[in-house]
Amino acid sequence: xxxxxxxxxxxxxxxxxxxxxxxxxxxxxxxxxxxxxxxxxxxxxxxxxxxxxxxxxxxxxxxxxxxxxxxxxxxxxxxxxxxxxxxxxxxxxxxxxxxxxxxxxxxxxxxxxxxxxxxxxxxxxxxxxxxxxxxxxxxxxxxxxxxxxxxxxxxxxxxxxxxxxxxxxxxxxxxxxxxxxxxxxxxxxxxxxxxxxxxxxxxxxx
Amino acid sequence: xxxxxxxxxxxxxxxxxxxxxxxxxxxxxxxxxxxxxxxxxxxxxxxxxxxxxxxxxxxxxxxxxxxxxxxxxxxxxxxxxxxxxxxxxxxxxxxxxxxxxxxxxxxxxxxxxxxxxxxxxxxxxxxxxxxxxxxxxxxxxxxxxxx
Numbered sequence: 001x002x003x004x005x006x007x008x009x010x011x012x013x014x015x016x017x018x019x020x021x022x023x024x025x026x027x028x029x030x031x032x033x034x035x036x037x038x039x040x041x042x043x044x045x046x047x048x049x050x051x052x053x054x055x056x057x058x059x060x061x062x063x064x065x066x067x068x069x070x071x072x073x074x075x076x077x078x079x080x081x082x083x084x085x086x087x088x089x090x091x092x093x094x095x096x097x098x099x100x101x102x103x104x105x106x107x108x109x110x111x112x113x114x115x116x117x118x119x120x121x122x123x124x125x126x127x128x129x130x131x132x133x134x135x136x137x138x139x140x141x142x143x144x145x146x147x148x149x150x151x152x153x154x155x156x157x158x159x160x161x162x163x164x165x166x167x168x169x170x171x172x173x174x175x176x177x178x179x180x181x182x183x184x185x186x187x188x189x190x191x192x193x194x195x196x197x198x199x200x201x202x203x204x205x206x
Numbered sequence: 207x208x209x210x211x212x213x214x215x216x217x218x219x220x221x222x223x224x225x226x227x228x229x230x231x232x233x234x235x236x237x238x239x240x241x242x243x244x245x246x247x248x249x250x251x252x253x254x255x256x257x258x259x260x261x262x263x264x265x266x267x268x269x270x271x272x273x274x275x276x277x278x279x280x281x282x283x284x285x286x287x288x289x290x291x292x293x294x295x296x297x298x299x300x301x302x303x304x305x306x307x308x309x310x311x312x313x314x315x316x317x318x319x320x321x322x323x324x325x326x327x328x329x330x331x332x333x334x335x336x337x338x339x340x341x342x343x344x345x346x347x348x349x350x351x352x353x
Contacts, residue, residue, distance in 0.1 A: 049278040053270055053296075054263040056242065060276070079344060080246060080259065082276040095257055095276075096248075117277070156300040157279060177278065181297070185278030 024136040027143050034170035035122055041066040041171075043192040047076075052182040064121065064189075065202040072118050073202040086114045090205040101205060112153070120161065120175055132161070142167055169194070234343065235322045236264035237288075244344040245328065247273060252336045256281075260341060264288075269319070282311075286319040293319060314339060 042065050049058040060080065065073040072086040083094040091102045091110055104111040116131075131154070132147035147161040162176040171194060175187040236243045245260040258275040269286040282298040293316040295308050302308070310332070318330040318339045328341035 047278060049274060051261060051272050053283060054242070054261055054272055056261055056263065058244070058259060058261060058278075076276055080276065082257070084277075098255075153300065179280060181283075183272075183280065 023138075024134075027136045027138060028134065028145075030170065031143065031145070031165055038066075038122055038171075039068050039195045040198045041122065041192065041194055042196060042198055044190045046188045046190065048186045048188075050184050050186070065198050066118075066122055067198050067200075067203065070118060071200075071203040072114075072121065074117065074121075084117070085203055085205055086118060087203045087205045092205045116154075120163065121172065138167075140167075142173065235325065236262050236269055237323070239264055239266055245341040246344050248340045250338040250340070259344060284312075284315060286315070286323075288323060291316055291320055310335065 043063075045062050045064055047060045047062065049060075051057065060076050061078050062074065062076040064075070065071075070086065070088060073083070074085075075081075075083040081095065083092070085092040085094075086104075089103060089105050091104055091114055093100045093102070102110050104114050129150075131149065131151055133150055135146050135148075137144045137146075143165045145163045145165065147163065149155045149158055149161070157179065158177050159180055160178045162174075162178070163172055164174040164176075165171065166173045169192065171189075171192060173189055173192075176184055177187075178184045234243060241264045243262045245262070246257070247260045248255055248257045256275070258273055258281055260271055260273045262269050262271045264270075267288050269288065270283070271286065272283050273281040275281060280297070280299065282302070283296040285294045285296065286292075287294075293312045295312055298308060298311075302311070314330060314332050314337065317332075318328075318341065321330055322328055322341060328343075329339065331338045
């Protein structure tokens with residue numbers, strides 16, 4: 001009898017594992033579909049950097065604009081001013097009256113940074129299995145996707161990147177980037193407006 | 207009339223107290239134990255520059271410092287011993303994690319921290335390699351508060 005039970009258990013285990021994977025895949029597909037349908041996005045954000053060594057945190061506020069396929073305006077408004085604009089293959093950095101234009105095709109580091117910011121913010125990172133290994137958890141109100149970096153450069157900076165998606169909006173609500181030493185950066189999206197007209201002036205790279 | 211004068215006096219005292227509190231929280235170099243400071247950081251190289259934030263905490267005469275970029279990506283952590291003037295690098299991003307780079311940065315930061323400690327501005331230039339370090343106080347415009 002015991003042998004039969006063990007056999008049954010062994011037979012059922014892979015099926016249970018497959019069922020979970022299938023559920024995860026369904027959630028990822030749903031998020032990817034929502035990301036693909038995202039034409040534009042505008043929101044405020046609050047970025048909180050927690051520093052374990054200092055038992056302190058830095059709170060920064062800003063605004064974000066996104067337009068398909070690859071236009072992003074990421075601007076910190078307080079307590080410091082810093083703007084990052086990605087438009088096609090160009091990145092503009094604005095700080096202290098300086099405007100630096102970078103061609104991301106000629107700068108591998110910036111290409112990676114630009115891709116990471118954009119894909120994470122709009123939830124496209126899930127399909128990038130070369131860069132991240134993704135796992136999903138769900139609750140009644142949200143999906144939580146944990147991304148484990150696979151590339152050496154990213155592993156040096158972060159242990160995990162945790163994305164939280166609102167199930168009702170099918171849209172990202174928080175990004176939490178965790179470091180080896182226990183520090184982490186939390187980005188919370190607020191006042192999200194989806195698929196509303198966004199002026200091209202926000203993505204001016206000159 | 208007396209009522210209004212009293213009200214004005216209370217308002218004036220409240221204003222002075224709030225200005226006093228703000229002045230105490232102006233986040234200059236953390237000279238004393240438990241004090242904190244925040245700086246805008248810019249490091250200019252010959253053809254490029256990097257920028258970010260440096261947060262500091264004085265713990266028993268040692269100033270613990272964390273440097274990260276505007277996105278929160280960590281750059282390095284180091285300590286500065288006020289008594290000896292020595293800097294110890296605790297961690298640094300991969301590409302700069304070379305002994306000769308760390309040696310140069312450690313020396314440069316020791317000079318810069320000494321300048322900040324003496325309240326003699328916030329700049330140090332290593333003219334041999336053409337690197338300029340600029341630390342300016344980051345004013346809290348709103349809710350960038352300590353825990």
